[in-house]
Amino acid sequence: MDFVVDATLLAILAVTAITILRVRNLFAAVMLAGIYSLVSAALFTTLDAVDVAFTEAAVGAGISTVLFLGTLALVGKEEQRPTHRPLLPLAVVLITGAALVYGTLDLPDFGDPQAPAHQHMAPEFIEGSEEDIGIPNVVTSVLASYRGYDTMGETTVVFTALVAVLLLLARGRRPIRVWDEERGWISVWSDRDPDPDERTPGGTTSRGGDDDADPDREAPHG
């Protein structure tokens, strides 16, 4: 039974991945990427990694899809045809994939209690979670207590990612409150974009559908 479920899920994953490669409609590709994440989440669940599955479903299938759609609204829905045959990338991917598969041959079997990963610290964590910390979910006690440094680093990484996104997308604009006669206080972007050539080398900032010099942006839209 396990085999049937695993094989079905992996087959759906493979079909979805190949379809994403082949469709030219980016909207369809985004939806398929969401499906890919959801099926991955199901696969993690069969591996008893429910916390990971939860995150994959929420972030991969949920938020990422929305952010992709937000990007599509800016860049259009059709992918351009590639101008060359992607033979070199294909070769690189095949060789890397073969190397990774070859590497997995040396890994211990799934769930093998004798695997080195289950011998070193894991028994201490599993027993300690109940005794030292008193919470049954070992994932939480490892994440928040035993590996607290790690999680603080991850949280900082998430924050840093936002800083990078804002540097790339907001570019000096920030939301401000302005008074509108009809609607009261509303938020608009302060379009205090300094001279684009000054900020980015090469001055290639004003690309994309929405022109930065849009005079309407300062004014609220009803």
Added chain:
Amino acid sequence: MDDKVILRVGAKLLIPFILVFALYVQFHGDYGPGGGFQAGVIFAAAFILYALVYGLGNTLRVLPPWIPYLCSALGVLIFAGVGLLTMGLGAEFLNYDVLAHDPEHGQHYGILLVEFGVLVTVFGVMVATFYAFAGRGRIDS
């Protein structure tokens, strides 16, 4: 999206439950799957759903951008602050044992606090990222 009655009513019904579910995921993380990362994303998803159905302009009135901006940094500060607090109480950085008389309770409080920090940062980052993408177009749509 004035004519999409089913979407508007459906979203309005779902959003409170999504918010409560996020809190459940947050505070039940000690016993079942979940924790700050998942709860933060779900909490943010409620506001993103609101923005998708009711427009970014309305969402910015509910949740002005300075709140997610502040949250994204505040969560990291809470997390690191717990570490500094435990150091101040004479233990190692992020050793929660000293947060209460009973080390086990200390661990509980510590995990609760740092998970809250994670929730705050992830929520802020997700909403702010969404604002950054959606705000590239018109802000009051």
